[in-house]
Amino acid sequence: VEEPTGTGARQVRSLVDVQKGEISREIFIDEQIFKAELENLFPRAWLFVGHATQVPNPGDFFSSWMGADPVLLTRDNKGELNVLLNSCRHRGMRVCRYDEGNTLQFTCPYHAWSYSIDGSLVDTPGALHGVPQQKAAYGTNLEREKWGLVRAAKVHNYKGLVFANWDPEAPSFDEYVGDFHWWLDNLADAFDGTEGGTEAYRGVHKWRIRSNWKFVSENFLGDTYHGASTHASVEAVGIGPGGKGKRRHGERQNEGGFSKGRMKTSFRRGHGASDNIAYEIPYPEFAEDDLDDYFVAAWEKRKEKLQAEGRLLGGRGPATLFPNMSFAAGFPRTILVAHPISPTETEVWRWYLVDKSAPEKVRDWLRRYYMRYAGPAGMTEQDDMENWDYATESSRGVIARRYPFNYQQGLGQETASDLAGSVHSHHAIAGEVNARAFYRRWAEFVDNLSWPELTKLAQVDDRTTEHVAETTDVAGGVKVL
Ligand code: FES
Numbered sequence: 001v002e003e004p005t006g007t008g009a010r011q012v013r014s015l016v017d018v019q020k021g022e023i024s025r026e027i028f029i030d031e032q033i034f035k036a037e038l039e040n041l042f043p044r045a046w047l048f049v050g051h052a053t054q055v056p057n058p059g060d061f062f063s064s065w066m067g068a069d070p071v072l073l074t075r076d077n078k079g080e081l082n083v084l085l086n087s088c089r090h091r092g093m094r095v096c097r098y099d100e101g102n103t104l105q106f107t108c109p110y111h112a113w114s115y116s117i118d119g120s121l122v123d124t125p126g127a128l129h130g131v132p133q134q135k136a137a138y139g140t141n142l143e144r145e146k147w148g149l150v151r152a153a154k155v156h157n158y159k160g161l162v163f164a165n166w167d168p169e170a171p172s173f174d175e176y177v178g179d180f181h182w183w184l185d186n187l188a189d190a191f192d193g194t195e196g197g198t199e200a201y202r203g204v205h206k207w208r209i210r211s212n213w214k215f216v217s218e219n220f221l222g223d224t225y226h227g228a229s230t231h232a233s234v235e236a237v238g239i240g241p242g243g244k245g246k247r248r249h250g251e252r253q254n255e256g257g258f259s260k261g262r263m264k265t266s267f268r269r270g271h272g273a274s275d276n277i278a279y280e281i282p283y284p285e286f287a288e289d290d291l292d293d294y295f296v297a298a299w300e301k302r303k304e305k306l307q308a309e310g311r312l313l314g315g316r317g318p319a320t321l322f323p324n325m326s327f328a329a330g331f332p333r334t335i336l337v338a339h340p341i342s343p344t345e346t347e348v349w350r351w352y353l354v355d356k357s358a359p360e361k362v363r364d365w366l367r368r369y370y371m372r373y374a375g376p377a378g379m380t381e382q383d384d385m386e387n388w389d390y391a392t393e394s395s396r397g398v399i400a401r402r403y404p405f406n407y408q409q410g411l412g413q414e415t416a417s418d419l420a421g422s423v424h425s426h427h428a429i430a431g432e433v434n435a436r437a438f439y440r441r442w443a444e445f446v447d448n449l450s451w452p453e454l455t456k457l458a459q460v461d462d463r464t465t466e467h468v469a470e471t472t473d474v475a476g477g478v479k480v481l
């Protein structure tokens with residue numbers, strides 16, 4: 001690892017060699033690199049905070065995290081969303097220690113400074129309101145308007161998905177996301193295509209794993225390679241998402257019709273997704289028959305909408321919005337955020353979405369399906385966690401750290417994409433273009449490149465002539481050969 005540069009950042013780009021497809025294990029282990037992530041990446045990236053339906057009414061709040069900082073997502077009396085640092089301006093006490101709820105104000109437990117739901121320091125006389133004994137303590141010197149809770153510089157509600165950014169210089173959410181918004185649409189829109197027609201189930205699954213947060217992001221943004229081996233047990237007990245009539249992850253991916261339409265999409269901005277582009281419902285084989293009507297009818301509507309837009313079906317993921325919001329937009333429809341705790345510890349949060357219009361029976365079936373399939377007690381999550389935890393433990397040794405990981409799948413064989421700033425890979429299972437692009441972008445942030453530099457790099461066209469094996473003739477998809 002090279003010495004810090006003048007900006008205080010380490011030259012982590014030298015540890016990420018996307019030309020050779022080799023990435024140092026240090027980036028998953030090293031304390032200094034983790035510190036640089038906390039300083040240069042998380043305070044500048046757009047981060048997922050929560051779902052707007054978690055705070056429907058004035059006074060509602062939801063406790064979340066942005067990188068290493070606790071935040072409150074609140075709905076104020078004007079109906080606006082606020083993202084506030086959950087730390088008192090007096091001595092830093094957490095002003096709210098509940099996961100969610102409704103309140104008139106946040107009163108700090110330490111010395112009782114009180115903040116309104118929009119974060120301003122309350123101006124109400126009385127010992128337990130506003131600033132206790134304000135007159136005696138401060139006279140007229142306390143400039144109350146300056147001492148409200150720290151606010152995120154930017155907040156954006158994308159069809160119910162609420163994101164925030166600490167950096168006033170950061171590009172707009174739309175610019176940061178680019179054409180990757182198509183995957184967010186499929187997550188946030190209802191199953192039948194109704195825009196923003198989803199809501200979050202009450203409650204968020206939260207658990208800790210003993211591995212680096214990037215293992216989670218990388219897995220979701222394009223690691224279809226692990227399914228057939230890691231999740232073999234899921235298929236063995238018959239709860240796999242292989243599609244109706246299909247049993248195995250491997251079977252689904254290798255089989256003619258379906259795999260022809262499977263591809264990965266890698267964005268220069270670091271986002272990535274793997275996808276199916278076929279007009280086929282991603283429907284679990286074990287769904288109860290009387291739910292067919294609901295899902296099939298919704299899917300037909302969705303298909304019509306996508307066809308009218310000239311798009312092939314897809315965009316369901318799994319996918320990762322750079323850096324740490326992963327999601328899947330099929331079965332299950334879920335959001336997963338990997339909160340960094342230390343280089344080798346991560347707190348994982350999972351939200352689950354359902355159509356606002358879904359009947360009770362569908363909600364109940366999906367709820368049970370989600371719990372069984374994903375989350376800390378779900379079958380797939382347990383499989384994945386084991387891999388990440390053991391990979392971390394056996395990579396932290398002195399000898400292991402000298403040897404990089406191999407990211408050479410599909411090297412140099414990316415294909416053209418009509419989505420701005422992206423390339424595709426038709427290595428249906430074994431392709432690591434998404435991971436290479438993710439770590440390249442990660443290193444640019446951690447090395448603390450300026451916004452103009454980051455923006456310029458995001459516009460570099462990754463495609464080279466020899467990489468263009470196929471051309472796109474359908475918006476949002478590629479020609480299925
Ligand atoms: Fe909050 Fe003192 S720490 S009032």
Ligand code: FE
Nearest residue numbers: 226230380384
């Ligand atoms: Fe998995």
